[in-house]
Amino acid sequence: MIYNKRLVLAHFWLAFAGFGLAILLGEWQMFIRSPLHPWLHNADLYYRSVTAHGTVMGYVFPTLVAMGFGYAFSELALKQPLIGLRWAWAGFYLIIIGSIGAVVPVGLGLDSVLYTFYPPMVGHASYYIGVVLVVVGSWIWVALMGINLYAWKRANPGAPVPLAMFATVAGAYLWAWTAVGAALELLFQIIPVAMGWSTTINAGLARVLFSWTLHAIVYFWLMPAYIAFYTIVPRAIGGRLYSDTMARISFALFLVFAMPIGIHHLFADPQVGAGFKFLHSVFTAMVSVPTLLTVFTICASVEIASRLRGGTGAFGWVKALPWDNPQMLALALSFVMLGFGGAGGLINMSYQLNSTIHNTQWVTAHFHLIFAGAIVIMYFAIAYDLWPHLTGRVMADFRMIRTQLWLWFIGMITLTFPWHYAGLLGMPRRMAFYDYSAPGGDTQALTVIMSVIGGAILVVSAGLFIAVLVRNHRAERIEPAPYTFSKPVHEPVNLPWALNGLGLWVGLMIALTLTNYGFPIAQLIRLHEAQVPAVYVGGKP
Numbered sequence: 001m002i003y004n005k006r007l008v009l010a011h012f013w014l015a016f017a018g019f020g021l022a023i024l025l026g027e028w029q030m031f032i033r034s035p036l037h038p039w040l041h042n043a044d045l046y047y048r049s050v051t052a053h054g055t056v057m058g059y060v061f062p063t064l065v066a067m068g069f070g071y072a073f074s075e076l077a078l079k080q081p082l083i084g085l086r087w088a089w090a091g092f093y094l095i096i097i098g099s100i101g102a103v104v105p106v107g108l109g110l111d112s113v114l115y116t117f118y119p120p121m122v123g124h125a126s127y128y129i130g131v132v133l134v135v136v137g138s139w140i141w142v143a144l145m146g147i148n149l150y151a152w153k154r155a156n157p158g159a160p161v162p163l164a165m166f167a168t169v170a171g172a173y174l175w176a177w178t179a180v181g182a183a184l185e186l187l188f189q190i191i192p193v194a195m196g197w198s199t200t201i202n203a204g205l206a207r208v209l210f211s212w213t214l215h216a217i218v219y220f221w222l223m224p225a226y227i228a229f230y231t232i233v234p235r236a237i238g239g240r241l242y243s244d245t246m247a248r249i250s251f252a253l254f255l256v257f258a259m260p261i262g263i264h265h266l267f268a269d270p271q272v273g274a275g276f277k278f279l280h281s282v283f284t285a286m287v288s289v290p291t292l293l294t295v296f297t298i299c300a301s302v303e304i305a306s307r308l309r310g311g312t313g314a315f316g317w318v319k320a321l322p323w324d325n326p327q328m329l330a331l332a333l334s335f336v337m338l339g340f341g342g343a344g345g346l347i348n349m350s351y352q353l354n355s356t357i358h359n360t361q362w363v364t365a366h367f368h369l370i371f372a373g374a375i376v377i378m379y380f381a382i383a384y385d386l387w388p389h390l391t392g393r394v395m396a397d398f399r400m401i402r403t404q405l406w407l408w409f410i411g412m413i414t415l416t417f418p419w420h421y422a423g424l425l426g427m428p429r430r431m432a433f434y435d436y437s438a439p440g441g442d443t444q445a446l447t448v449i450m451s452v453i454g455g456a457i458l459v460v461s462a463g464l465f466i467a468v469l470v471r472n473h474r475a476e477r478i479e480p481a482p483y484t485f486s487k488p489v490h491e492p493v494n495l496p497w498a499l500n501g502l503g504l505w506v507g508l509m510i511a512l513t514l515t516n517y518g519f520p521i522a523q524l525i526r527l528h529e530a531q532v533p534a535v536y537v538g539g540k541p
Helices: 005-032 044-078 085-107 125-155 163-194 203-214 216-231 244-257 262-266 274-286 288-308 326-349 361-391 398-424 441-473 503-526
Strands: 200-202 531-533
Touching: 005 044, 005 085, 005 361, 005 441, 044 085, 044 125, 044 163, 044 216, 044 361, 085 125, 125 163, 163 200, 163 203, 163 216, 163 244, 163 503, 200 203, 203 216, 203 262, 203 503, 216 244, 216 288, 216 361, 244 288, 244 503, 262 274, 262 503, 274 288, 274 326, 274 503, 288 326, 326 361, 326 398, 361 398, 361 441, 398 441
Parallel strands: none
Antiparallel strands: 200 531
């Protein structure tokens, strides 16, 4: 059972409240830069909105979901109350304080620097300190996940660590190491300038440090979704997990390959050598391995569920799947978006092909299709699965839930497919103004209008999602059946130490990160001529 329901609900509701506000900002951004709206008199309004939207969606929303999900799964998997409850609440309040501290100066026009910080642009120190507080609050969660697992292992020597907890702690450790890059950039590069202690910044070093975080953070975002793939969906659709071992290997490989790949975002950066760009490109390809393992394992698990329901034939079993089950629907739609988004990612990781789409709307499309599409739709599925156990009330709005999931899928496809095409046409991203009267502008205008329509569908879907959760709080009280995780076909009796703990994989993660980043960082630290004057947003401190 979930012993600390208020803690979990607090994290989820703060996450979804921020999500609801941020998605409105995203739709506004698309509308005001479309041909449906005249050019803004004050372009800074657009960049304020982009900064707030990206900060909430990139840092606050997924971090709170992962934390709430982690606290719930820790208690459910280990069957023990959370150790360190007061610290958990302290981390939650730090995130609230940090979020307010970051968003308020953005709204005042003091930090239109986008969520990637964009040095040498420097905004108000409150924004950066707020982001640091959000990270510190999340690191408390990381520590608590490790402490709770350690306490359980001491009480159960030699017992297999539940897969749900193994994966949750893997995600926590990935985030702890992922966030180090951005933390170093903020603490030693940006905040000293924002506080007025320095007037120059090593922009090249700042970009490399942020690349440490920039791509690996995506795999932190997807960890709850992948945990749901393995531990929720097979059980929810009446099947079994095909392989517990393959699931553990997948999460271990995410730790190893997700970190040393961020420089593929800097292919156009002249301050990073071509050798390290190639190295990061290779490791970016390797991160597809745990994803392909996951696709195979989950498809096999789904087939098992269908066969148990009487499905027959080479493909006839697909019809026998419980398509009216929201978990089955969410999984299928997530996999479709993951497939399209992953295919687009092959272009991004290629040293040659990346130059054709660098800094265009293609990048925006890929990013949204993977995170806002494949990952966030599973956040919805997680909430729907956990909510009756958190509220003690029946979840009966299945038709509305299915409608909401379909609308999210349709909206995301309508949003991102035209963006991909616009990127191939050369439309740049993160610009408040587009000249649709230029040659070829009519084609680009059509893609943007389609994306505005897709964004509107997403807003409706988000509203339905929040409505379902609110309605559940008022529904009939029930005593939910005990929460269970997906059972594997062959339940592990004992496990090799490498798959029953994360020490080996964390060591490899740190070693590979230092190998792939150590020389570029050391080189840029010594490159004093890389220091450039800071460009202050909102006035000098």
